[in-house]
Amino acid sequence: MEKIKKYFKRSTDNNNYIGWLCTYTPEELILSAGFTPFRIYGSKDYNRAEGFFPINFCPYLKSSWESILNNDTHLKSIIFTNSCDGMRRLYDTCKKYSSIPVFMLDVPKNQNISSVNYFEFNLNNLIDFLNSLGNKKITNERIKNSIEIINKKREGLIKLNNMYRNSIIDIDTYNSIIKISTLSDPYLFVEELSNYIDSIKNVAKPKKPNILLIGNFINEDRLWKLFSELDLTLSYQDTCSANRYFEGLVENGNKPLGSIAKRYLYKSACMRIANLGNKITEIKENIKKYKIDGIIYISLKFCDNTLYFYPLLKEELKDIGKPSLYLEIEYNNFSEGQVKTRIQAFLEMIYT
Amino acid sequence: MSFKDTLKEKIKQNLNRKFIGKILALAAKKPVLYLFTRTLKSVSDKHLNSVSIKSFYKAYSKKSQVAYGSLFLPYEMFYSLGLSPFLPEVLAGFTAGMGIADKTLAAATKNWYSQDLCTFHRSASGAVEMDLFPKPKFIICTNLACDAAQKSFYIYSKKYNIENNFYLIDVPYDYSNKSIDYLSRQIKEVCYDIAKKTGKDLDLNKFKNIIKNSNKFRHWAKKANDIRKDLTAYPPNYNGLNFILPFHGLAGTKDAVILYKNMYKELKKYIGKKENIQHKKILWLHLKPYYSNDIFKLMQEGNCRVAFEEINYVYWPELDPSRPFRSLAKKMLSHYLRGPIDNRIKTIHKMAEEYKIDAAIIFSHWGCRQNNAGARIIKDSLKNRNIPTLVLDGDCVDKNNYSKGQFRTRIQGFIEMLG
Numbered sequence: 001m002e003k004i005k006k007y008f009k010r011s012t013d014n015n016n017y018i019g020w021l022c023t024y025t026p027e028e029l030i031l032s033a034g035f036t037p038f039r040i041y042g043s044k045d046y047n048r049a050e051g052f053f054p055i056n057f058c059p060y061l062k063s064s065w066e067s068i069l070n071n072d073t074h075l076k077s078i079i080f081t082n083s084c085d086g087m088r089r090l091y092d093t094c095k096k097y098s099s100i101p102v103f104m105l106d107v108p109k110n111q112n113i114s115s116v117n118y119f120e121f122n123l124n125n126l127i128d129f130l131n132s133l134g135n136k137k138i139t140n141e142r143i144k145n146s147i148e149i150i151n152k153k154r155e156g157l158i159k160l161n162n163m164y165r166n167s168i169i170d171i172d173t174y175n176s177i178i179k180i181s182t183l184s185d186p187y188l189f190v191e192e193l194s195n196y197i198d199s200i201k202n203v204a205k206p207k208k209p210n211i212l213l214i215g216n217f218i219n220e221d222r223l224w225k226l227f228s229e230l231d232l233t234l235s236y237q238d239t240c241s242a243n244r245y246f247e248g249l250v251e252n253g254n255k256p257l258g259s260i261a262k263r264y265l266y267k268s269a270c271m272r273i274a275n276l277g278n279k280i281t282e283i284k285e286n287i288k289k290y291k292i293d294g295i296i297y298i299s300l301k302f303c304d305n306t307l308y309f310y311p312l313l314k315e316e317l318k319d320i321g322k323p324s325l326y327l328e329i330e331y332n333n334f335s336e337g338q339v340k341t342r343i344q345a346f347l348e349m350i351y352t
Numbered sequence: 353m354s355f356k357d358t359l360k361e362k363i364k365q366n367l368n369r370k371f372i373g374k375i376l377a378l379a380a381k382k383p384v385l386y387l388f389t390r391t392l393k394s395v396s397d398k399h400l401n402s403v404s405i406k407s408f409y410k411a412y413s414k415k416s417q418v419a420y421g422s423l424f425l426p427y428e429m430f431y432s433l434g435l436s437p438f439l440p441e442v443l444a445g446f447t448a449g450m451g452i453a454d455k456t457l458a459a460a461t462k463n464w465y466s467q468d469l470c471t472f473h474r475s476a477s478g479a480v481e482m483d484l485f486p487k488p489k490f491i492i493c494t495n496l497a498c499d500a501a502q503k504s505f506y507i508y509s510k511k512y513n514i515e516n517n518f519y520l521i522d523v524p525y526d527y528s529n530k531s532i533d534y535l536s537r538q539i540k541e542v543c544y545d546i547a548k549k550t551g552k553d554l555d556l557n558k559f560k561n562i563i564k565n566s567n568k569f570r571h572w573a574k575k576a577n578d579i580r581k582d583l584t585a586y587p588p589n590y591n592g593l594n595f596i597l598p599f600h601g602l603a604g605t606k607d608a609v610i611l612y613k614n615m616y617k618e619l620k621k622y623i624g625k626k627e628n629i630q631h632k633k634i635l636w637l638h639l640k641p642y643y644s645n646d647i648f649k650l651m652q653e654g655n656c657r658v659a660f661e662e663i664n665y666v667y668w669p670e671l672d673p674s675r676p677f678r679s680l681a682k683k684m685l686s687h688y689l690r691g692p693i694d695n696r697i698k699t700i701h702k703m704a705e706e707y708k709i710d711a712a713i714i715f716s717h718w719g720c721r722q723n724n725a726g727a728r729i730i731k732d733s734l735k736n737r738n739i740p741t742l743v744l745d746g747d748c749v750d751k752n753n754y755s756k757g758q759f760r761t762r763i764q765g766f767i768e769m770l771g
Contacts, residue, residue, distance in 0.1 A: 054724040082525050085499050089725035092693040106525035118534045274520035276506045302468050308503030311464040
């Protein structure tokens with residue numbers, strides 16, 4: 001990430017942050033309130049946090065709690081979503097043991113008109129909360145401007161995705177820039193990303209096979225480095241840290257809040273949604289669209305949403321004859337040698 | 353060998369759906385049921401066993417359409433629709449009690465269910481993989497309390513090829529007029545959709561009567577709970593943690609009314625009865641292990657008694673029979689496990705006060721994130737009220753995670769501390 005940071009100096013120089021953790025958090029509204037949306041990535045080690053949660057609890061949330069406890073991100077507030085049991089308990093813990101103002105955004109699990117309407121109502125509550133922080137008052141006009149810029153950010157990241165899939169940039173660079181996009185002022189980031197894309201002149205041959213990576217919050221520089229050393233392309237990353245974050249634009253019309261509600265409920269889904277059949281359909285479409293040869297399913301430990309999905313997916317993949325590899329890792333920690341050996345064996349299996 | 357143990361042994365030796373159905377058909381026969389329940393010492397236990405066997409038999413007998421349901425659903429809707437509810441999570445507890453959880457858990461592992469998941473859901477999933485449960489026509493679940501049911505239940509719908517008959521009742525995080533509207537609409541839509549699929553009109557008069565039954569059940573359950581506030585002695589073998597099925601899955605039935613009325617009458621007889629030793633009163637949070645274990649014996653030896661269990665708390669207001677959907681939405685939204693942990697803590701404090709609790713035990717069931725990750729906050733909140741709390745790590749279903757010595761050390765240490 002360090003080698004790429006120099007291209008994004010201005011956008012990351014900021015101190016008016018509101019923290020968020022889950023891709024169901026509408027960055028548009030945080031931005032409309034005059035704050036910079038800042039994704040919480042947590043601390044590398046989490047010793048203090050261990051005293052608050054059991055041993056078999058999401059390591060990403062533990063790591064996030066450690067960084068909140070240490071106040072190393074100087075956040076003005078944190079927006080939580082009821083994405084999973086773990087997140088609900090992190091919100092409770094944060095409310096009880098920290099002085100940072102927090103808000104819980106209720107995101108429905110069903111996908112229908114009534115859920116969209118209910119979500120829109122909840123977004124109004126979020127607006128009230130953001131207004132209460134006393135920065136900029138949120139207006140329709142400000143929301144529309146924010147939608148425009150966040151959409152531009154998403155378009156930029158999609159361009160970047162195409163560059164990676166054509167081997168013009170490597171996986172490490174690609175994922176580092178996605179990470180930077182979640183930590184920076186979107187207005188400046190869009191400019192800097194455009195400059196960066198214009199500066200790259202490489203021409204390369206795409207690497208094979210095409211792999212679909214499915215998982216949760218995978219943020220591991222060593223893992224990206226490992227992937228970049230192997231002959232493969234992660235054609236689609238169905239994870240909270242990549243495509244599930246930036247795919248799908250918000251329609252910028254007369255009812256901006258309704259459009260935001262719709263985009264977030266219908267975006268590339270997390271396994272938290274009610275109808276897992278829809279998620280299976282989405283995955284199958286991506287397998288076809290990206291000519292996928294194999295699937296690597298990678299989960300942070302103790303993530304119920306991801307762990308429960310695999311038995312279902314495995315059966316479906318068997319039916320369509322696609323091989324898959326299942327990996328479980330800790331947050332900020334995994335056994336590199338072991339993972340590498342397993343991926344290499346998996347690639348060999350695909351080739352034979 | 354007792355009648356119950358004989359049945360258990362037979363089922364273990366012939367582990368398949370048909371045989372379980374046959375055994376239940378035999379056990380549900382009036383004379384057999386009578387002879388069996390006669391061996392039980394407490395009236396409440398007799399009724400519990402009788403209604404449980406009848407309910408399971410109905411689901412296995414193919415006489416009515418079976419609908420799987422997760423624990424915290426309003427079962428009044430099932431009975432209004434003429435469905436036989438079947439609760440896989442409760443049955444997972446039975447797999448532990450029957451001594452077959454080793455097999456169901458192994459089947460789940462074989463089918464890629466991670467060992468880090470809750471064993472209630474893993475065991476139930478294993479039983480589905482082994483085809484031990486009756487075939488459902490509908491599957492209804494809720495995300496109230498935890499994420500697990502909606503995932504595993506969806507997989508069941510896929511296994512039984514009834515994805516179009518899968519419903520998730522998505523309970524909002526907040527309690528507000530808007531969330532009541534949103535939830536009551538969901539319940540209404542599910543009811544009408546199922547009625548349409550079964551080719552029947554939704555009988556609103558029947559629904560009203562079921563809601564009335566539910567209110568009667570609530571009335572007696574509350575009375576039974578109230579009487580426990582002053583009890584120092586209990587019927588033999590009484591354990592409140594055994595009544596999960598009737599308290600949830602039978603809400604709206606006459607069976608639940610009769611059971612709780614009789615429980616009240618039985619407990620009433622114990623008012624004023626004193627035991628030789630004065631027991632410390634324990635509030636039990638979450639569930640217990642359903643395989644054979646020494647936990648309650650150890651507590652008894654240390655002069656401690658469970659004075660109340662969180663799972664039996666009547667958390668919902670009286671239902672309005674003229675507005676069934678709205679009433680059931682309010683019932684779900686009133687649950688202490690909905691939304692922030694403050695709801696649960698308020699309820700715990702209320703119970704601690706009403707039952708004059710000396711200490712609390714949080715049973716920290718492996719893989720139950722919603723409970724275990726809140727244990728620290730609950731413990732601290734009780735500490736502020738000078739109520740010591742033991743967080744007892746264990747597993748409700750998998751006996752392999754039960755270490756007798758370790759449990760003894762922890763429970764005895766806690767009891768010693770209570771003085």
